[in-house]
Amino acid sequence: QLVESGGGLVQAGGSLKLSCAASGRTSSTYVVGWFRQGPGKEREFVAAVSTTGDSTYYSDSAEGRFMLSRVSNTVYLQMNNLKPEDTAVYYCAHSTNAFNSMNVITLRQYNHWGQGTQVTVSS
Numbered sequence: 001q002l003v004e005s006g007g008g009l010v011q012a013g014g015s016l017k018l019s020c021a022a023s024g025r026t027s028s029t030y031v032v033g034w035f036r037q038g039p040g041k042e043r044e045f046v047a048a049v050s051t052t053g054d055s056t057y058y059s060d061s062a063e064g065r066f067m068l069s070r071v072s073n074t075v076y077l078q079m080n081n082l083k084p085e086d087t088a089v090y091y092c093a094h095s096t097n098a099f100n101s102m103n104v105i106t107l108r109q110y111n112h113w114g115q116g117t118q119v120t121v122s123s
């Protein structure tokens with residue numbers, strides 16, 4: 001089971017740190033990806049981290065503002081300088097597929113998803 005937490009309401013320019021905790025499975029054996037789905041939009045890739053934590057990949061919108069880290073069975077997404085367009089439900093997911101730029105951005109490459117956490121950024 002994957003459980004996201006850390007979402008909330010923040011003003012533009014603020015920060016939030018999301019957590020993705022895995023229970024019943026060892027997170028370090030999976031690629032972990034973060035996706036988001038804004039109102040009326042499709043779910044989109046945000047960031048992903050390899051099984052070892054040594055490699056990360058970010059969307060253009062996340063690059064330079066968001067940072068991934070993984071400690072034990074939890075993966076964190078530190079989000080800085082948040083913008084109103086970052087408003088969305090954020091999901092984490094596990095993948096057993098190879099960590100590369102094509103796989104990590106593709107929803108169907110992930111086989112286990114959390115329920116999501118709401119992030120709202122006010123202007």
